[in-house]
Amino acid sequence: MFICSGNICRSPLAQAVFEHLSAEAGLSGEFEIESSGTGAWHVGEQADSRMRKTASAHGVKLNHRSRQLHREDLSDYHLLLTMDHHNHRDTMALARTPEEREKVRLFRDFDPAGTGDVPDPWYGGLDGFEDVWQIVKRTCESLLKNLSSE
Numbered sequence: 001m002f003i004c005s006g007n008i009c010r011s012p013l014a015q016a017v018f019e020h021l022s023a024e025a026g027l028s029g030e031f032e033i034e035s036s037g038t039g040a041w042h043v044g045e046q047a048d049s050r051m052r053k054t055a056s057a058h059g060v061k062l063n064h065r066s067r068q069l070h071r072e073d074l075s076d077y078h079l080l081l082t083m084d085h086h087n088h089r090d091t092m093a094l095a096r097t098p099e100e101r102e103k104v105r106l107f108r109d110f111d112p113a114g115t116g117d118v119p120d121p122w123y124g125g126l127d128g129f130e131d132v133w134q135i136v137k138r139t140c141e142s143l144l145k146n147l148s149s150e
Contacts, residue, residue: 001073003091004083007037010118012047012064013055017140020060036069038090043068054129074100081107084117111139
């Protein structure tokens with residue numbers, strides 16, 4: 001489960017990229033892949049048009065409807081990857097057991113270029129969406145390699 005604030009930019013991109021890379025690696029169906037937002041502002045909406053355009057320019061189809069993170073997701077998914085420290089805090093607030101808390105990680109913990117937050121491109125220009133693309137792609141590649149070796 002990839003998690004951001006509104007589930008219209010970063011987390012749906014991560015979901016689409018991870019699905020794309022999994023398919024290219026012949027691992028379709030090996031993972032249950034989903035994304036959600038900690039807030040309900042955009043539930044049911046498509047991913048941001050700028051993020052869809054950026055993904056499409058890189059050959060990845062981003063076809064997603066926003067959903068909000070639910071408490072049950074912490075027990076249903078084996079790994080919940082948050083895009084920033086705010087999302088991490090909000091997700092951890094839903095965790096009730098040590099096992100659920102152990103499942104929640106920052107997405108960029110898997111980024112070979114360094115840890116930290118995936119910046120939210122919502123308020124910026126198109127360059128911000130491209131920057132997020134680069135972070136998400138390399139981190140998803142690293143994540144897939146890590147999960148495939150387990």
